[in-house]
Amino acid sequence: MAILLILSLFTARIVFNTLGEINYGIYNLVGGIIIFFSFLNSGLSNATRRYVTAEIETGTDETQRSTFNLCVLSHIFISIVIFILAETIGVWFVNTQLNIPEGREFAANIVYQLSVITAIVNIMQTPFQAVIIAHERMNIYAYFTIFDVIFKLIIIVLIQYINFDKLIVYALLIFIIGIFNVSIYRIYCYRNFKMCKWMFVKNKSQLKDIFSFTGWSLFGQAAVVATNQGVSVLINIFTSVVVNAAMGVANTIVNVVNGFITNFQTAFNPAITKSYVAKDNNYLKDLLIKTSKLSSFLLLIFAIPIIFESKNLLHIWLGDYPQYSSEFCNLSLGYIYLEAISAPLWMLIYSNKNIKRYQIIISSVYFLNIILSWILLFLKYPPYNIMIVRCFVNIILVIIRLIYCKKLLPTFKIALWTKEVILKSMIIALASSVLPFVIKNVLSIPPFISIITTTILSLIVSIPLIYTIGLTLQERQSTINILKKKLHI
Template sequence: MQENTNKSIAVNSLILYIRLAIISVSGLLYTRFSLQALGISDYGLYSVIACIITFISIINTIMVTTSNRFIAIAIGKNDQEEVCRQFNVNLVIHVLIALLTIAVALPLGHWYIVHHVTYDGDMHTVHTVFNVSIIAAAMSFIGVPYNGLLIARERFFVFCLTDVAMSLFKLFFTYLLIDHFEHKLIIYTCVMAFMTAFPTVVFFAYCRRQFAAITRFVFVRQWRKYYDVLNFSIGIGIGAIATIGKAQGGALIINMFFSTTMNAGLAVANSVSSILQNFANNAQKPISPQIVKNYAAGNLDRCTSLVCLASKATYLSMFFVSIPFILAPEVIFGLWLKEVPPYAITFTHLLIVDILIFSINAGVNDFVFATGKIKLYQIIVNTLLVSSIVVGYLAMRRGMPPEYLFYVYIAFSFMVFLVRPFIIVRITKFDVWALVRCSYVPVLLITLLFLPTLYLKQIIGQMLSVVVAYAYFVILLYTIGLRKNERHYVNSLVRNKLLRKH
C-alpha cells in the first residue's frame, strides 16, 4: 500500500506543479494587465469587494474542509454506499448554503459598501460589481462537494486542467481589456464572475460521468449524518473565521484608515503571496487525502510520517519560490508592473514571512481534522488569530504606519507555531517528537544558515545574489532537508538517469 500511495503522491505532485507553473506565470501577468486596464483606484476597489464576498461566503469556506473530510473518511473505509450518502448530505447542505448566502449577502454587503467603502467614482458601480460577484460566488458553492470528491479520489488532473484553462482565458481577456471596451470595471467583473462559476459545471459533468454510482441523487433521511457534518463544521468554522478574517481583514482595515490606492499595493502583494503559497500548498495537497485515508484505515505510523513530510515539504517549497522576491523585489516588480503601487514590496516581504511561519505545521491540520477531535485545537489556535486582527486594528487606530498591521500578524503566527505541538499532544495520540525531529529541526536549521545570503545583494547585486542563493539553498536542502533514505533515493534516481544516457 505504501509503495502505491507514494507513487500516487509523486504523480499528483507532478500534475499540480505543471498546473502551478502555468497559473503562476499567467497570474503575474494577469495582475499587471488588470492594474493597467483598471487603474490603481478601480483595481483597489475590486480587491475590497473581493474581501467582502470572502467574508460573506465564510459558511461555504467552512464546509469545504468538512466535505473533503467526510467523503475521504468514507472512501478510506471502502464503503461505496456510505460515500454516496456522504456526498449527497454535503450536496444538500451546499445548495442551502448558496441560497442562504444570497439572502444574507445582499443586505449585509450593501450596508458595508454604503458605510465603509472609500471610492472616488460612481457608487452605483460598486453595488453592481458586488451583486454580480456574489451571485457567481453562490453558484460556485454548489460545486464544492464535487470538488471534494475529486480530491478524495485524487483526480487532481480534472481541476488542474480546469484551472489552467480559466487562467489562460483570464490572461487573454485582461490583456484585451487594456485597449478595448468602455465601463472596464463592470466588464471585468462579469468575466471574473463567469470564471468563478464555470468550474462547477465542469466538475458536475465529470463526476456524473465517472462517479455515477456516488453522485446519483439520494435524499438521505438519516438526520444524524447532517448533524455530524454540521457539528464538525462548527469547529472548522472557528478556524475559517479566523483565517479569512486575518487574510481579508487586512485589506478592509487598510481601506478604513488609508485609501484604495494603498489597497492596490496590498492587492499586488496578496497576488504574489497567493501564488507563492499555492506553490507551497501543492507539496501538501497530494498528501492530505492520504493522511485522512490512512487514519480511517488505522495506519497511525503512516499518518505520522505523512504529516512530517507535508509540514517540511510545504515550508521548504514556500521558501524556495520566495527567494527572488526576498532578494530582488525591486527588479522583479519593475519588470512585472508598469506602475508599482505604494507599499507593494513592503507588504510582499511581510506576507512572505507570515506565511512561512504558518506553513511549518502544514500537515498537522489534516491529522487533527481526520481524528474529528478539533474543538480544543480550533479554539486555542484561532483565538490567537482573531486576536491578531483586533490588535492590528487597534494599532492602525492609534496612527501606526500600515506595515505595523503585518508585524502584529507575524507575532501572533509565531505564537500559534509555539502552542500547536502542546495542543496536539493533549487531544490525539501523535508522536510530536517525530514532527520536531523530522520537520521542525531541519527547516529551522536551513532558515538560520540561509540568513547570511540576505546581505549578498549589497556585495554582488540583486540578480546574481539570487543565483548564488538558489545554489546554496539546494546544498542545504540536500544535506539537511533530506533524510538519509531520501538522499539515497535522490542519488539512485540521478544515477539511473545518467546510466540511461550512456
C-alpha cells in the same frame, strides 16, 4: 504549478495596468466583502473534504453516495444563507462604510453583485472538487486549475479592446469563467464517480454530524476571513484604497508562491485523513514531518530571492507600484511560511470529528489579528506592520497545533518535528541568504541582472543544502530512485 506561476504573474500585471491603481484597489476591497460571508462555506468545505475522504477509505458505494449528496444539500443551504447575508448586511456595508472614490460607487456595486453570484457558484462546486481530491486525481485537478488561469489571461487581453467600464467588464467575465468551471467539474465527476449520482437521502443523524463539524469549523474559518478581509477594511478606513491596492499587489505575488505550497499539500491531505481513519500511526507520523519539512523547503526556494529582490521585481513587473507593496510582500512571506509548516498539523486535527475545543482556542487566538492591527493603525504605525502581527499570532497557532497533534497521535514527537522542520529550514535559509545579501549591499548592478544573479546564487546554495542537510538518508535514496525512474535510467 510552473505554468501557473508564469501565467499568474503575467495576468496580474495586465490586470493592474488595465484596471489602474484605483479600480484594482476597489476590486480587491469590494470583492473581499463577499469572501467575508463565504466563511460559512469554508467551514462546510472542511467538513465535506473530511467526510468524503473518510468514506472513500472505509465506506461502501451506497454510503459514499449518501455522504456526497448530504454534502451537496448542505452546500445548497449555506448558499441560501450567504445570499441573504450578502444582499442585506453586505450591501449596507459596501454603500455606507467603505471608502469608495467618488464617482465609482455604481461600478463598485456591480462588482459586488457579480462577486456574490460568483461566490454562490463556487460554493456549489466545492463537493465536486472535494471528490476529485479525495480520489487523488491530482492530474485532473491540475488541468482544471491551468484552464482557469488561461481563460483569465484571455479575458484580460480582451478587456483592453472593450470601450466600456473595464472594472465592470472584468468582474462580469470572471463570473462567466466561474460558471464554466462549475460545469466542467460536474461533468467530469458525474462521468467518473458513482458517488456523485443524485439520490434522495434521509440520513438525519449523518447530516447533523456534518453540520456539527461544520459549526465548530466556522469558528476558525470566521477568524481566518476576519484576518484577511477585516484587516483590509481596517486599512481602507484608516488609510485609503491605494494602500488596499498595495496589499493586493503583494498578495498576488505571495499567493502565487503559496499556490505552489497549497497545491503540493493538497496531494497529501487525503493521505493524512485516510491514514488517521485507518489508524496507520507510523505512516501518519512520518507523513506529518515530511509534509511540513518539504513545504518549508519549497517555500524557501522562492521566498529568499523574492525577499531580497521584491522592489526590483515590482518595478520590472508593474513599473510604478503602490507604496508599501514591497514591505507587504516580504512580511507576508514570513506569515505564509508559518502557515505552510503548520498545514499538515491542522489536516490531522480535522481528520478527527471532535474539533470543538480546538476551534474555540484557535478562533480566540486568530482574532488577536484584528485587535492588534486596529491598535497599530489607530496609533498611526505604517500599515505593513499588520503583517508582523500575523506572524506573531501564527507562531502561537503553530504551538497550539503541535500540542493537539501530540494529543491525537501520542507517538508524534514535537522535538523531532522542530528539529526536522524549523531547525533545518533556518540553517538553509541563513546559509542561502549570505550571497544575496552581499550582492544587494556591496555591488551596484541593474535590476534585471540583480534578480537573475540573486536567484541563481540562492539556488546554488539552497538546493544542495536541502538535499544534504534537509533530507534524511532514506529520503535522499527515495529521491534518487524517483529521478532514475522518471529519466528512465
